[in-house]
Amino acid sequence: MALVQLAEVSKVYRSLQGSDYVAVRDFSLDIEAGEFFCLLGTSGCGKTTVLNMVAGFEPVSTGAIRINGHPIAGPAADRGVVFQGDDSLYGWLSALGNVEFGLRMRGVPRTEREEKAHHYLELVGLKGQDHKHPSELSGGMKQRIQIARVLANEPQMLLMDEPFAALDAHTRADMQRELKRICSATKKTVLFITHDIDEAIILADRIGVMHAGPASKLKGIVAVTLSEAERERTHDRFLEVYRQVHEMIRDEVAISLGRNRDEVANSRMRAH
Ligand SMILES: Nc1ncnc2c1ncn2[C@@H]1O[C@H](COP(=O)(O)OP(=O)(O)OP(=O)(O)O)[C@@H](O)[C@H]1O
C-alpha cells in the first residue's frame, strides 16, 4: 500500500464575493514510502492547494487522502511542512532557538536538542549563525533556517512548497544536493513543489505535471530513472527527460496565459 493516497480529491474555495472556485477536481495520486515526488505546474494551477490538503491545513471538499491507510485528521508531526515564501520564524528566538523549538516542545533534553539544532544548521550551511535573530538574516538564510527547523523534527514526510525559490543559484544547487542526500539517507518521503523543470529532474523519483486550473488534476507522470551521474543538466538522458516534461507543461502554460488574458479582459468589460 502506498504511504500517501489521494483518491479523486476535489477542492472548492468559496470566494470573498460568494461564488465557488473549483481549484482541484478528481485529483488522484499514490506516493510510495521513501519516494521523492515533484509536483510541477503553472502558477495558480493548484499545487499549494494539494500540498495544504496533504498537510491537513485544508480539508478536502470531496474524495479522500489517506496516510498509511488512515484518513488524515489535520496537521501532525509525521508531516513537516516548508511553506511557499515562508516567513514564520519566531522573531524573538535566535536561529538556534527556532530550529530547536519543536524539540523543546516535545521535551527533548537541552544538550540533545542543541546538538541536533547545530547539526541541521550546519547542514543548511548556516554554521556560526546560531545566535542571530530573523531580523538580522537575509531572506535566503531565513528560508534555510525554516528547512533546518523542519528537518530537526525528523518527520516521516516532508511537504515542501518551492523551498528554494528565494535562494541564489549556488546555494540552491548546494541545498538540492543536501536535501537529496538527507532524504535518501533517512528514507524520507517527499512531496516537493517547484516551477523549475531542472530542479525536479535533479531531485525526483517521479515528476507529476498538473493541468492549468481551474478544476486541475494530474496531466501525467514522468518517472526519472537517471543515475546520479546522469542528473547533470548537460547529460543527454537529462535532456531527454527535460524534453518529455517540457512538452507536457508547454501547452498548459499557453492555456493558463490565455485564461488570465480572458479574465483581465472580462473584468475590464465589467468595469466599464
Ligand atoms: N483560500 C483561497 N480562497 C479562494 N481561492 C483560493 C484560495 N487559495 C487558493 N485559491 C485559488 O485556487 C487556485 C490554486 O491556487 P494555489 O495556491 O493552489 O496555486 P499554485 O499552483 O500553488 O500557484 P503558484 O505556483 O502561483 O504558487 C488559484 O486560482 C487561487 O486563486
Ligand SMILES: [Mg+2]
Ligand atoms: Mg503555490
